[in-house]
Amino acid sequence: xxxxxxxxxxxxxGEYVETVLDLVERVPRGRATTYxxxxxxxxxxxxxxxxxxxxxxxxxxxxGVPWWRVVTASGAVADRVAGRGLELLQAExxxxxxxxxxxxxxxxxxxxxxxxxxxx
DNA sequence: TGACTGACGCCGG
DNA sequence: CCCGGCGCCAGTC
Numbered sequence: 001x002x003x004x005x006x007x008x009x010x011x012x013x014g015e016y017v018e019t020v021l022d023l024v025e026r027v028p029r030g031r032a033t034t035y036x037x038x039x040x041x042x043x044x045x046x047x048x049x050x051x052x053x054x055x056x057x058x059x060x061x062x063x064g065v066p067w068w069r070v071v072t073a074s075g076a077v078a079d080r081v082a083g084r085g086l087e088l089l090q091a092e093x094x095x096x097x098x099x100x101x102x103x104x105x106x107x108x109x110x111x112x113x114x115x116x117x118x119x120x
Numbered sequence: 121t122g123a124c125t126g127a128c129g130c131c132g133g
Numbered sequence: 134c135c136c137g138g139c140g141c142c143a144g145t146c
Contacts, residue, residue: 016143035128050141051128058127060144067127078127085127 013061016046020057023113024065030092031111032069032104041113069094075103 013021019042027033035051035058042049055078058067068088071077075097077085086102095105 014143039128048142050143052126052141053128053143055127056125056142056144062127070127072127073129080127082127 013057016042016049016053017057017061019045020049020054021061021065024058024062024067024070026113026116027066027069027111029066029069030094030109032071032075032089032094032106032109033111033113034071034073034075034106036073037112038070071104071106075106076101077104 020038023038023041024033035054039049039051039054042054051073054070058065058070059080062070066088067081068077068085069092071085076082077089082102086096089096089104095108097103097105
């Protein structure tokens, strides 16, 4: 235990991060969800988390999941990746608003983890 | 060890 | 409808 600055060999992302990424991967193609929904679901598993934290996770580890299916509560894609996000959403046939600014129609494409259990 | 940083959410104007 | 500000909380330096 000498000067072990990195006592975490595996470490990497915490359970919290894995939970969030797992939830995002469950979002079916052609649908979309919000940071708040993911945060709420993650909170039920890890007991912690918030919409803000989910965003931080996506920014650091969201590269391996369909991050474009996660939008804000208003249906808008994060400014940071709005261009790429809208492009991918359109390619999947996700319903977007006709008038600017382009936003996801959550009323039609809105999805939540709970559906994964009742969907068949 | 502590402080700053954000892929957000909500309310008020 | 749009804009600004405050709160939230794990991750990272």
